[in-house]
Amino acid sequence: MAAAFRFGSNLEDPRLDSVTPLAALPHGEFEVHGSGLGVHEGDLPTVMIGDVPARLALSRESRISVRVPEGTITGDLVVRSHGSSSNPLPVRVAVPMTDNLHPVANPAVDAEGNVYATLSGQRNQQTPVSIFRIDRDFQVRPFVRDLMNATGLAFGKDGYLYSSSRAEGIVYRISPAGAMTIYAEGMGVATGIAFDEDGNLFVGDRSGTIFKIDRERQIFVYATLEPSVAAYHLTFDDHGTLFVTGPTTSSRDHVYAINRHGEVETFYTGLGRPQGSAFDTDGNLYVAASLNGQRGIVRITPRREASLVVSGSSIVGFCFLEDGCAAIATNNALYHVELGIEGRLVASTNS
Numbered sequence: 230m231a232a233a234f235r236f237g238s239n240l241e242d243p244r245l246d247s248v249t250p251l252a253a254l255p256h257g258e259f260e261v262h263g264s265g266l267g268v269h270e271g272d273l274p275t276v277m278i279g280d281v282p283a284r285l286a287l288s289r290e291s292r293i294s295v296r297v298p299e300g301t302i303t304g305d306l307v308v309r310s311h312g313s314s315s316n317p318l319p320v321r322v323a324v325p326m327t328d329n330l331h332p333v334a335n336p337a338v339d340a341e342g343n344v345y346a347t348l349s350g351q352r353n354q355q356t357p358v359s360i361f362r363i364d365r366d367f368q369v370r371p372f373v374r375d376l377m378n379a380t381g382l383a384f385g386k387d388g389y390l391y392s393s394s395r396a397e398g399i400v401y402r403i404s405p406a407g408a409m410t411i412y413a414e415g416m417g418v419a420t421g422i423a424f425d426e427d428g429n430l431f432v433g434d435r436s437g438t439i440f441k442i443d444r445e446r447q448i449f450v451y452a453t454l455e456p457s458v459a460a461y462h463l464t465f466d467d468h469g470t471l472f473v474t475g476p477t478t479s480s481r482d483h484v485y486a487i488n489r490h491g492e493v494e495t496f497y498t499g500l501g502r503p504q505g506s507a508f509d510t511d512g513n514l515y516v517a518a519s520l521n522g523q524r525g526i527v528r529i530t531p532r533r534e535a536s537l538v539v540s541g542s543s544i545v546g547f548c549f550l551e552d553g554c555a556a557i558a559t560n561n562a563l564y565h566v567e568l569g570i571e572g573r574l575v576a577s578t579n580s
Contacts (some may be wrong), residue, residue, distance in 0.1 A: 251568060258540050326369075383430075470513060
């Protein structure tokens with residue numbers, strides 16, 4: 230298509246060709262490619278997402294970066310420059326589910342679609358509520374109290390929620406009514422947890438050990454890794470391979486893959502502060518991490534190709550919901566976003 234020019238001028242009207250990433254949280258950024266996007270006579274172009282004006286973080290003739298303001302919802306992004314408006318491009322923006330939380334790992338989702346997230350607190354801090362339940366209509370309800378430093382969350386096939394306590398080195402089993410019992414002790418600095426298809430529970434002790442707890446509650450050392458400065462985060466793929474992330478002092482951290490025999494290999498290297506993760510049904514791994522200096526949710530394909538899918542700061546965890554949606558945890562809030570991606574759901578089956 231020929232470029233459009235204003236009559237009597239060589240100024241090209243703004244035109245948008247593409248926008249990345251797929252979605253953003255408030256304060257995240259979209260990168261827009263096109264033409265006619267530069268400064269004109271000292272005036273920057275203006276950007277609207279729906280009815281909300283957005284702030285430019287960068288402006289070039291063929292590329293702009295747009296920061297998403299609070300209060301923005303999913304809608305069309307339009308650029309206006311020298312009296313002309315561009316074609317619209319749809320963008321997806323995450324909306325808050327609740328704030329005043331302190332997640333340090335993935336949220337968890339039950340068989341009914343309720344989401345669970347922690348108010349973890351600082352080490353050895355007793356918080357008024359340890360775990361909240363967020364209903365499908367975003368109603369927030371206290372679920373568990375008196376669990377010191379609730380960290381990793383996972384549902385078992387029994388319909389019970391399991392939570393690690395990094396302060397106590399304990400994994401708790403929590404009934405649908407919120408009653409707690411001790412499931413396993415002596416887990417060191419217990420952080421990420423995940424169940425395999427056989428009902429074995431895996432626990433990451435961030436000082437360097439992955440434990441396996443079988444259905445009879447026998448405990449084994451499954452694998453050893455480099456210690457993490459924060460937490461291990463665990464998730465399984467469809468083939469029974471355990472994937473583990475854990476921030477270290479490196480700026481190019483690893484994603485580890487551990488096979489059924491406990492053998493460790495490096496699946497991907499090059500993420501900054503990788504944390505919670507989840508799989509979609511096509512075998513792509515999604516990790517809360519930084520990629521090339523940009524924070525968000527990074528997708529790593531089975532061919533080990535990485536790209537940013539969601540932009541946002543302070544993201545620590547992520548889980549898929551039904552209908553192509555996801556819940557994203559920052560270090561103080563929980564967001565809901567429609568991605569159009571079918572996730573591998575790991576909720577309880579009540580079997």
